[in-house]
Amino acid sequence: MCLAVPMKIIELKENSSGVCELESIHYDVDLSLIETTKLDDYVIVHAGFAIEKLDIAEANERLRLFAELAETYHDADNT
Amino acid sequence: MKYIDGFRNHLAAKSITGDIRELAAELLRQNRESRIMEVCGSHTMSIARYGIRQILPGNVRLISGPGCPVCVTDAAYIDAAIELAEKGIQIATFGDMLKVPGSSKTLADARGSGGQVHVCYSPLDAVKLAERNPDNEIVFLGIGFETTVPPVISIIRKAKAENLENISLLTAFKLVPPALEALAEDKDVAVNGFLLPAHVSAIIGADAYRSFVDKYKIPSVIAGFEPLDILLGIKELLEQLAGGRAELVNQYARVVKKQGNRIALNLIHELLEPADASWRGIGTIPGSGLALREEFSDFDASKKFHISTEGGEPDPRCRCGDVLRGIIFPDECPLFGNVCTPLLPVGPCMVSSEGSCAAYYKYSR
Amino acid sequence: MNNIKRILLGHGGGGKLSRDLIDREIVTRFGTDGPLVGLPDGALLQVGEETLVFSTDNFVVNPLEFPGGDIGKLAVHGTVNDISVTGGVPRWLSLALIIEEGLEISVLQRILDSVKEAAEEIGVQIVTGDTKVVARGQCDKLFINTAGIGRKIPELNTGVHRIEQGDIVITSGTLGDHGMAIMAARENLTLNNDLRSDTGSVYRLVEAAAKWGNRIKFMRDPTRGGIAAVLGEIVENSSFGIILKEEKIPYNPDARAVAEVLGIDLMHVACEGRMLLICAPEIAEKIIKTWRTFPEGADAGIIGEVTDDIGRVILETQIGGRRMVDIPQGELLPRIC
Numbered sequence A: 001m002c003l004a005v006p007m008k009i010i011e012l013k014e015n016s017s018g019v020c021e022l023e024s025i026h027y028d029v030d031l032s033l034i035e036t037t038k039l040d041d042y043v044i045v046h047a048g049f050a051i052e053k054l055d056i057a058e059a060n061e062r063l064r065l066f067a068e069l070a071e072t073y074h075d076a077d078n079t
Numbered sequence B: 001m002k003y004i005d006g007f008r009n010h011l012a013a014k015s016i017t018g019d020i021r022e023l024a025a026e027l028l029r030q031n032r033e034s035r036i037m038e039v040c041g042s043h044t045m046s047i048a049r050y051g052i053r054q055i056l057p058g059n060v061r062l063i064s065g066p067g068c069p070v071c072v073t074d075a076a077y078i079d080a081a082i083e084l085a086e087k088g089i090q091i092a093t094f095g096d097m098l099k100v101p102g103s104s105k106t107l108a109d110a111r112g113s114g115g116q117v118h119v120c121y122s123p124l125d126a127v128k129l130a131e132r133n134p135d136n137e138i139v140f141l142g143i144g145f146e147t148t149v150p151p152v153i154s155i156i157r158k159a160k161a162e163n164l165e166n167i168s169l170l171t172a173f174k175l176v177p178p179a180l181e182a183l184a185e186d187k188d189v190a191v192n193g194f195l196l197p198a199h200v201s202a203i204i205g206a207d208a209y210r211s212f213v214d215k216y217k218i219p220s221v222i223a224g225f226e227p228l229d230i231l232l233g234i235k236e237l238l239e240q241l242a243g244g245r246a247e248l249v250n251q252y253a254r255v256v257k258k259q260g261n262r263i264a265l266n267l268i269h270e271l272l273e274p275a276d277a278s279w280r281g282i283g284t285i286p287g288s289g290l291a292l293r294e295e296f297s298d299f300d301a302s303k304k305f306h307i308s309t310e311g312g313e314p315d316p317r318c319r320c321g322d323v324l325r326g327i328i329f330p331d332e333c334p335l336f337g338n339v340c341t342p343l344l345p346v347g348p349c350m351v352s353s354e355g356s357c358a359a360y361y362k363y364s365r
Numbered sequence C: 001m002n003n004i005k006r007i008l009l010g011h012g013g014g015g016k017l018s019r020d021l022i023d024r025e026i027v028t029r030f031g032t033d034g035p036l037v038g039l040p041d042g043a044l045l046q047v048g049e050e051t052l053v054f055s056t057d058n059f060v061v062n063p064l065e066f067p068g069g070d071i072g073k074l075a076v077h078g079t080v081n082d083i084s085v086t087g088g089v090p091r092w093l094s095l096a097l098i099i100e101e102g103l104e105i106s107v108l109q110r111i112l113d114s115v116k117e118a119a120e121e122i123g124v125q126i127v128t129g130d131t132k133v134v135a136r137g138q139c140d141k142l143f144i145n146t147a148g149i150g151r152k153i154p155e156l157n158t159g160v161h162r163i164e165q166g167d168i169v170i171t172s173g174t175l176g177d178h179g180m181a182i183m184a185a186r187e188n189l190t191l192n193n194d195l196r197s198d199t200g201s202v203y204r205l206v207e208a209a210a211k212w213g214n215r216i217k218f219m220r221d222p223t224r225g226g227i228a229a230v231l232g233e234i235v236e237n238s239s240f241g242i243i244l245k246e247e248k249i250p251y252n253p254d255a256r257a258v259a260e261v262l263g264i265d266l267m268h269v270a271c272e273g274r275m276l277l278i279c280a281p282e283i284a285e286k287i288i289k290t291w292r293t294f295p296e297g298a299d300a301g302i303i304g305e306v307t308d309d310i311g312r313v314i315l316e317t318q319i320g321g322r323r324m325v326d327i328p329q330g331e332l333l334p335r336i337c
Helices: A056-078 B002-008 B010-029 B041-049 B075-086 B107-112 B123-132 B149-161 B176-185 B198-204 B206-216 B227-242 B262-271 B294-299 B320-324 B356-363 C016-030 C071-085 C105-122 C177-186 C203-215 C226-235 C253-262 C281-291
Strands: A005-013 A017-022 A025-030 A042-046 A049-053 B034-038 B060-064 B090-094 B117-120 B138-144 B167-174 B193-196 B220-222 B248-250 B272-279 B283-292 C043-047 C050-059 C088-100 C125-134 C142-152 C168-171 C216-220 C241-245 C276-279 C301-307 C313-316 C322-324
Touching: A005 A025, A005 B002, A017 C253, A025 A042, A025 A049, A025 C253, A042 B198, A049 B149, A049 B198, A056 B002, A056 B010, B002 B227, B010 B227, B034 B041, B034 B227, B041 B060, B041 B198, B041 B227, B041 B356, B060 B227, B075 B090, B075 B107, B075 B138, B075 B167, B090 B107, B090 B123, B107 B117, B117 B123, B123 B138, B123 B149, B123 B167, B138 B149, B149 B167, B149 B262, B149 B294, B167 B272, B167 B294, B176 B198, B176 B206, B176 B283, B193 B227, B198 B206, B198 B262, B206 B220, B206 B248, B220 B227, B262 B272, B283 B294, B320 B356, C050 C071, C071 C088, C071 C105, C071 C142, C071 C203, C071 C216, C088 C105, C088 C203, C105 C125, C105 C142, C168 C281, C177 C253, C203 C216, C203 C276, C203 C281, C216 C226, C226 C241, C226 C276, C226 C313, C276 C281, C281 C301
Parallel strands: B034 B060, B034 B193, B090 B117, B090 B138, B138 B167, B193 B220, B220 B248, C088 C125, C241 C313
Antiparallel strands: A005 A017, A005 A042, A017 A025, A042 A049, B167 B283, B272 B283, C043 C050, C050 C142, C088 C142, C168 C276, C168 C301, C216 C276, C241 C301, C313 C322
């Protein structure tokens, strides 16, 4: 349950809504469930609503971990 | 799609799978089997989509629990929605519900016979429908877990702001923590690890599971839905099992906070109150549902149209309950693949594309 | 299928329901012998010394005009492509219109201009047709049927029966663009028009491949039901299976983005300007190289091969797992779960 996708906020509108972007596609997203959002924040979008912010530092940390695992595996594979 | 693709890296997956194999071998030496239940349909779907079962060792079993809100919707609820459609009321629903069988028909059948059933990506599409059709009644089918509840009930906030009186919700919301309790209490369910939902947890917060883990001492990990998230979650559960620990670990900290989403939780609290709920195939779990508070009765379709969503007779041959509780695997159900198929499903596990049996049918046969 | 008493929307979805309908109602009546056997995209007809290819298609789309094209373009490309993948050079088309009362003339004009432009670009001639108008509500703005005749390319001899283990599966480009563009436009899901339909003709790719003659085993354009439908159908009752490598399948990032949001599998989604080709292994790279010189073949690539896993289409997933690819079961629905 809960198909949700990370998107970047590219425009803030009134009544707590905004425009978000994934690749070059733009979506109307309701932001009323999130505190203080600003441009370039990433949010997790479910059924047209942002349900939480994506913590970029944490996300990048995870990506870094996975990239490292990939590299060590690749090296081990090649030795 | 950096924050999606980065979590699907092939080599990283191989690395983690290697670790999983080592841990599984260790468990084998201890003569133990890991039985991990994922309680979220999105996990079931992801595991099936990426073929994760195929790369796990034999003594690591993934069991799909009742985390599919479509699966656990009572037949009577579908019957009620169909009845409303047949009365000329416009039904707005998420696509997932269209092919769920009630006692005898689906909403797709009702649409085929002339009922007005609109598929929506977002609940706000239903509000637009109500704005465009002031002379018609619109009912939105409010099914879902804690992730979907705040978006759906936002319909009420919007409707009030615009003085719309022609829209209401037929609700069948369910809560995950009470279901986890019921599973842990159930003697037939033999699970020694939980993969906890990503986005339900984003709403309710990691702390919502603390007392559950403390009481039942079952290793539990909150994991995202991407394949690397899942593999890492499985690895953590194996480590805990091998080491004799039982802790709650939040591996989806990039989204899930300890206290959850306050605004969403407040909205839920403002409009809804806990209620008993009937889980198709399992039965009633006390306090596992949410009902609209009295002051919002105008937006409660069951009250507005005097229609009940309880009762209804599921097919007596249906073993979905046993599948949902992880007691049998889909292919151990006598109806699987012959009488019950995605094209002609008997029970909800085969209907929803994320239902245990549908996912199994599509990906594992 | 026994309990189903009325036609469902899914019967037109190109998936299993559609197949069942056609098997039970059409094949039983018309397809037991003659050109219709095996339901090829086009019929092969012998006229004296010549072989002609004959094909027809109905075009029903909402909205009529969408990013990347319109129903007029679809109507030309669709039939041209059916003729092409059957191994013919398309020459003549019929154009039949069913118009709903109340349709704006300016819309009709734009669509017809589109038909003209597409036909001229390809070099096919509109030679006959019909126009009907029905009362408001009796059709959804505009339905088009085109039927086409082409001349068979003698060097090409394709069909499911020619496929052998070890053969290579190739796509001419990214998959699922059309279906996603339509869904996004129809649901008013997206605010910009970057996701465009891939509607276009593939006849130049077929002509370019013709020089490899008998080493081209099979061709089809993946319309409704996507590549899952095409490949799922050809392995049924056959002596082979197919394995696809997810990492190799080309997808437009924007189409992927919309598919992720709606929870849709792009392998189930229609294309209207793409083709799949199965060939002998030694010429696969050569075909790719040739195709990539055409704009419509810019993203051509090998996506899999033919195996001895009889009757199954398997996907080797991005992370090294494996799963089956099933023929889609009816209409595509967005999901939130």
